[in-house]
Amino acid sequence: MGWLNAFKLRLNTLGIVLIPVCIAIDWVGHAIATSLKLPLFLDSIGTILGGILAGPWVGGLAGFITNLISSGTVDPIAAPYSIVSLLLGFAAGIAAYLGWARSPRGWIYLWILCFLVASIGSTPFNIALYSGQSGLPLGDAIYAGLVKAHWPTWIAAYIDEAAGDLPDKLVTAAVALLIYNGLPRRYRALFRLYTPAEDTTEADRQPARA
Amino acid sequence: MPRGLSIYAEGTSALHRAHPFTKGAITLVSVALAFIVPSLPWVLGLAAILLALLAWARVLARFVPIAVGILLPITLLLLIVQGFANPANRTVLIALGPFSLYVEGMRVGLLAAARIFDLVSATFLFSFTTRPADFAESLMQHGLSPRFGYIIQSALQIIPQSLEQADRIREAQQARGLETTGPLLRRARAYIPLLLPLVLSSLVATQERAMALEVRGFGLPVHRYSRIVLPDSGAQRLLRWALAALVPIAIAARFLGWR
Amino acid sequence: MTPALLMEGVRFRYPETTPYVLDGIDLTVARGEWLGVVGPTNAGKSTLCYAAMGLATEFFNGALTGRITVLGTDIRKEKVIERSRRVGMLFQNPFTQISGARERVDEEVAFGPENHGLAPELVAERVKESLERVGLSGVAERHPLDLSGGQLQRLALASLLAMHPQMLLLDEPTSQLDPVGTRDLFGVLNHLHQGGVTIVMVEQKLDAVAELCDRVVAMAAGRVIGIGQPEAVFNDIAVQDSAGAPSYTRLARTVGVKPPWPVTFDAAVRALHA
Numbered sequence: 001m002g003w004l005n006a007f008k009l010r011l012n013t014l015g016i017v018l019i020p021v022c023i024a025i026d027w028v029g030h031a032i033a034t035s036l037k038l039p040l041f042l043d044s045i046g047t048i049l050g051g052i053l054a055g056p057w058v059g060g061l062a063g064f065i066t067n068l069i070s071s072g073t074v075d076p077i078a079a080p081y082s083i084v085s086l087l088l089g090f091a092a093g094i095a096a097y098l099g100w101a102r103s104p105r106g107w108i109y110l111w112i113l114c115f116l117v118a119s120i121g122s123t124p125f126n127i128a129l130y131s132g133q134s135g136l137p138l139g140d141a142i143y144a145g146l147v148k149a150h151w152p153t154w155i156a157a158y159i160d161e162a163a164g165d166l167p168d169k170l171v172t173a174a175v176a177l178l179i180y181n182g183l184p185r186r187y188r189a190l191f192r193l194y195t196p197a198e199d200t201t202e203a204d205r206q207p208a209r210a
Numbered sequence: 211m212p213r214g215l216s217i218y219a220e221g222t223s224a225l226h227r228a229h230p231f232t233k234g235a236i237t238l239v240s241v242a243l244a245f246i247v248p249s250l251p252w253v254l255g256l257a258a259i260l261l262a263l264l265a266w267a268r269v270l271a272r273f274v275p276i277a278v279g280i281l282l283p284i285t286l287l288l289l290i291v292q293g294f295a296n297p298a299n300r301t302v303l304i305a306l307g308p309f310s311l312y313v314e315g316m317r318v319g320l321l322a323a324a325r326i327f328d329l330v331s332a333t334f335l336f337s338f339t340t341r342p343a344d345f346a347e348s349l350m351q352h353g354l355s356p357r358f359g360y361i362i363q364s365a366l367q368i369i370p371q372s373l374e375q376a377d378r379i380r381e382a383q384q385a386r387g388l389e390t391t392g393p394l395l396r397r398a399r400a401y402i403p404l405l406l407p408l409v410l411s412s413l414v415a416t417q418e419r420a421m422a423l424e425v426r427g428f429g430l431p432v433h434r435y436s437r438i439v440l441p442d443s444g445a446q447r448l449l450r451w452a453l454a455a456l457v458p459i460a461i462a463a464r465f466l467g468w469r
Numbered sequence: 470m471t472p473a474l475l476m477e478g479v480r481f482r483y484p485e486t487t488p489y490v491l492d493g494i495d496l497t498v499a500r501g502e503w504l505g506v507v508g509p510t511n512a513g514k515s516t517l518c519y520a521a522m523g524l525a526t527e528f529f530n531g532a533l534t535g536r537i538t539v540l541g542t543d544i545r546k547e548k549v550i551e552r553s554r555r556v557g558m559l560f561q562n563p564f565t566q567i568s569g570a571r572e573r574v575d576e577e578v579a580f581g582p583e584n585h586g587l588a589p590e591l592v593a594e595r596v597k598e599s600l601e602r603v604g605l606s607g608v609a610e611r612h613p614l615d616l617s618g619g620q621l622q623r624l625a626l627a628s629l630l631a632m633h634p635q636m637l638l639l640d641e642p643t644s645q646l647d648p649v650g651t652r653d654l655f656g657v658l659n660h661l662h663q664g665g666v667t668i669v670m671v672e673q674k675l676d677a678v679a680e681l682c683d684r685v686v687a688m689a690a691g692r693v694i695g696i697g698q699p700e701a702v703f704n705d706i707a708v709q710d711s712a713g714a715p716s717y718t719r720l721a722r723t724v725g726v727k728p729p730w731p732v733t734f735d736a737a738v739r740a741l742h743a
Contacts, residue, residue: 013428014420014528016357020365020569021412024372025405031373032404035380036390036397045405061361069365072342073215075280076333077326079241129245129329131292131322140287144295153297175402179409187413189485343572356584363570371614418565421524426568426628427553432586437579 015058015193022050022062023069029175040168047085048114048176051092052101055194059089080129084121091117092176099198101180111173118169119162123154132157139163215366216342217334225267225339229442230348235450236263237336239457244328246460248469250317253324260331269338277330285323292319342366347438356434372408379407471541473636473667474498474521479535481520490516492691494535498669500635503662505682505699506671507712512688514671518638521669522558523549540635554585557629558638563621563645566628567613574616574624575600575609581632592631599627603657619650626657636667643674655681679703679715679732687712703732 025046033042047066051059063085071079091113100106100113126134132153133140143160147153180188225233244256264270289311293303296315304311343363350359383403384390390400423429460468474496481491490513498504506514519525526533527549537544540555560566571577575596582592600606603623608616616624622642629637639658643651655677662668662681672678678685679699687695687708695701695708703714714722714730717737721730724741731737 011357013357013424014416016361016429017364017416017420017423019361020368021416023365024368024412025409027369028372028376028408029405031376032380032401036400036404038394038398038401042401049409065361065365069215069362069369071333072337073217076330077280077284079329079333129322129325131288131296131318133287133291135284135287137287140291144291147295147297150297175405178402179406182406183410183413190417191413360568360570364568367569367572415562415565418560418562419569421528421558422560422566422625423568424524424528424549425522425553425556425558426581427550427584427632430550430584430586432584434583434586435589435592437576437583437589 011057012193014191015054018050018054018058018191019062019065022046022058023066025049026062026066027070029172040171041164042168042172042175044085044088044114044118044169044172045176045179047089048092048172049179051089051094052096052110052176052180053188053191054093055096055192056090056093058193059091059093060086061089063087063089077135080125081122084118084125087121088114088117093194097194097197099196101177107173107177110177111170114173115162115165115169119158119165122165123158123161126161127154127157132160134160134164136160136164215369217337218341219269219272219338221268221339223267223339225263225335227441228339229440229446230340230345231352231442232446232450233336233340234345235453237332239453240332241329242457243460244325244332246457246464248464250321250324253321253328256328257324257331260328260335263335264331264338267335267339269335272338273331273334276334277327280330281323281327284326285319288319288323288326289316290319292316292322344438344440347436348440350434351436351440357429360428372412375411376404376408380404383407470500471538472497473500473502473540474669475536475538476521477536477538479520479533479537481516481525481531481533483525483529483531489691490531491520494691494693496686496693496696498667500667501662501665502684503658503668503682504670505678505685506669506688507673507675507678507685507702507708508688508694509711511690512711513691514688515640517688518558518640518669518671520544522556522638523547523552524558550584553581554632555634556636556638557632557634559622559625559629559640559642561641561644563618563625566625567621572612573609574605574611574613577613577624578627578631581628585632595631595633599631602630602660603627604653617650619646619653622646622650622654623657626654630661634666636669637661639668639670639672641671641673643672643677651677675703675713675715676717676734679718680734699732700729700736704729 023046026043029045030041030043033040044063047059047063050062064082067078067082067085071077092110095101095106095110095113100110126132133143139160142163143156146156146159240256240260244253247253247256261270264273293311293316294309296312296318298314298318299312301313302310303313303316346359346362350356380390388400388403389396391397476494476496479491479494480489482489494517506517508514516525519529520533520537521539523544525531526544539552567577568580571580578596578599579592582595587595600609603626605620605623605627608620613621613624643654646654651674658668659681670682682699684697685699685702686693687702689711694711695705702708703718715732717734718730718732721737721740726740731740
């Protein structure tokens with residue numbers, strides 16, 4: 001029953017309006033990384049923040065639609081990976097439900113979860129569409145070396161993808177969590193559209209006004 | 211003011227006037243077939259058809275520079291990596307000692323690149339000839355809840371607005387002394403100060419906008435009349451089914467030995 | 470006829486907080502009346518509007534005791550989106566009230582009627598009529614974000630008017646507008662009032678409140694500290710101390726005019742001539 005709570009689709013008007021905002025944060029997060037010439041994608045901050053803030057459905061839909069819009073405008077290759085982004089946002093929501101956003105240990109779990117979902121989720125698509133490559137020069141160089149050394153293709157493909165996802169999802173999760181924990185308490189409460197596994201009302205109870 | 215994210219190119223071709231579902235069917239079936247058909251000649255044949263369609267819709271000139279930008283890097287990566295490392299490599303094409311490129315691998319790379327080409331051209335064919343508003347409307351006329359249609363329409367406006375706002379924030383922060391150039395760590399430290407103001411103002415706006423939507427009846431379970439007329443026809447419906455049928459046929463053919 | 474708004478013994482607090490933002494409100498607003506709501510910050514004025522609209526309970530999930538009846542219907546018996554058929558609410562920020570999903574002013578105004586399921590011909594009629602009422606017919610084809618703050622606020626009002634509301638709740642509608650925008654908006658509201666629409670307006674511009682409103686209610690710390698005609702309410706020292714007073718009142722009082730002090734321009738002219 002507890003787990004089902006997080007999975008139940010609770011999308012009121014606030015959730016509906018939040019999704020495009022998370023999509024915009026995905027885009028802006030990536031644009032800022034590009035303008036600062038950082039060697040990372042950082043195109044999922046909105047997805048993960050949406051999941052942490054408002055639960056699996058907001059995060060999942062934000063991730064899914066970000067990829068769809070991106071593939072219809074600037075990057076058609078992103079289209080098949082919409083499912084991975086959906087799973088990523090969904091996973092972030094589940095992590096929030098389990099309370100991972102609020103403790104340092106939980107932060108690590110969240111990073112690892114995002115990393116695993118992104119890398120394991122993307123690899124089958126890389127194998128089917130890209131002959132196992134990830135499209136990133138560094139990762140593909142690793143792939144080339146491993147395959148040349150007779151490693152199985154699917155392992156090489158995974159390590160190729162993981163090499164890019166590990167730092168990217170680390171920074172993505174860190175930024176999302178920093179922002180989340182830096183938000184005023186009432187916003188965290190307002191946007192919590194799921195029922196958490198543990199009672200959080202004590203932690204967010206506002207002090208009485210004098 | 212940013213006008214939206216769409217790359218739709220005005221036009222009067224038959225493709226422009228076709229129902230969004232028809233164009234969607236062309237795109238989806240093309241992409242599926244690109245990865246189902248067994249060998250390079252078929253993939254290139256499909257590419258030729260897609261290029262012809264792009265020309266028919268008069269968007270070919272627009273397509274070429276964008277396509278080259280996207281496809282050139284990925285094609286090189288595929289050719290080089292597969293040419294160098296593919297397990298099936300036997301015949302040397304370009305001799306570079308331990309870094310030689312082999313025929314078999316490059317063939318694999320070329321096939322993969324051609325399939326990506328089909329994916330990219332099929333997608334742009336749709337995007338150049340279909341207005342996002344029409345696409346969202348076509349989905350809503352066939353059962354998509356208006357609340358989800360709203361998500362798409364709103365995202366298409368809010369993305370360019372937010373990108374513009376992010377620029378203004380960057381200028382303001384730079385005026386306050388924020389360093390955005392130099393060593394990696396210094397640039398990285400600028401990241402959150404550039405992103406956080408946007409997130410905060412967006413969340414405040416979200417609450418206000420949600421209330422404003424509710425006082426305008428957003429989400430009432432009423433019959434929604436169609437705002438935009440999207441002409442469809444029996445011929446188009448037939449075409450969509452015919453195209454869709456190609457996919458299972460192609461899959462079956464592969465199983466039966468199509469090489 | 471039933472009052473437009475009836476509040477009986479209303480107490481309200483936001484979730485997970487202890488103080489009552491509305492602390493015992495009894496209020497009757499007659500149909501067609503223009504009621505001004507004044508008071509210092511944190512008096513609960515905005516919350517009064519949110520409560521009447523149903524947002525306080527439904528959107529903020531606050532705890533409400535007492536009874537609120539809007540146009541004859543108990544607040545708990547109707548959802549906000551259903552109430553939107555008869556009651557409109559205008560917020561402070563012009564920029565966050567547009568839907569964000571429409572690229573033309575006329576399509577934006579159509580958003581509300583479309584949500585209500587009106588047929589396209591009727592929607593088109595309502596859009597044309599509403600744009601005329603707020604004076605935005607000339608920009609019907611422009612993108613909403615091309616408009617100024619004042620124009621956007623009028624666009625938001627037009628979007629509400631297109632649903633033919635019987636009552637309007639306004640939460641400091643001119644706080645982000647320049648003087649011209651303010652004047653234009655009050656002009657539109659005045660016309661609406663003459664046409665019989667009930668208006669409950671939270672406002673800090675006390676000169677305008679005294680000029681335009683039929684009655685004024687002054688709030689402080691969640692309670693009503695004065696209610697009645699503008700002359701009566703603004704002559705109350707307690708109200709003057711907490712909510713302030715129209716500039717003419719303060720001028721007359723400072724210059725030495727004997728109470729009752731004038732609250733409008735014309736009354737001030739007469740009083741100073743006397």
